[in-house]
Amino acid sequence: MLERRNRSAEAPPHEDLVDHLVRSTPLQRGEAARVVLDVLAYFDETTEEFVRRRHRELQSHGLRNEEIFERIRHELPHRAVAPPDLSARQLRRLVYG
Numbered sequence: 792m793l794e795r796r797n798r799s800a801e802a803p804p805h806e807d808l809v810d811h812l813v814r815s816t817p818l819q820r821g822e823a824a825r826v827v828l829d830v831l832a833y834f835d836e837t838t839e840e841f842v843r844r845r846h847r848e849l850q851s852h853g854l855r856n857e858e859i860f861e862r863i864r865h866e867l868p869h870r871a872v873a874p875p876d877l878s879a880r881q882l883r884r885l886v887y888g
Contacts, residue, residue, distance in 0.1 A: 805831070808827055809823045809827055812826065812827070834870075838867070838870075838874040838877075841867075842867075842877075842882055842885045843885065843886055845859075845862075845866065846859055846882075846886045849863075856883070860882045860883065861879070863882055864876075864877065864879065
């Protein structure tokens with residue numbers, strides 16, 4: 792059911808987590824599998840992808856770059872695998888090249 796990466800005939804990855812979600816929430820098996828895949832995709836996001844995505848999201852809410860980059864700097868350490876501390880200039884370079 793969960794096919795995130797090409798695997799052999801073994802049980803799909805994180806099947807135990809899907810089982811847990813089905814037991815502990817009102818989610819059906821297919822819904823639980825999609826939630827797990829969504830969460831895994833969220834945490835698979837690279838630092839660059841995260842910065843670009845958050846920049847677009849915050850910009851669409853009318854925030855200015857100065858506010859955006861400050862907010863992103865505070866969010867980065869809370870990622871599953873925190874990247875090194877990035878300055879506003881480094882963040883700007885990730886967004887604009």
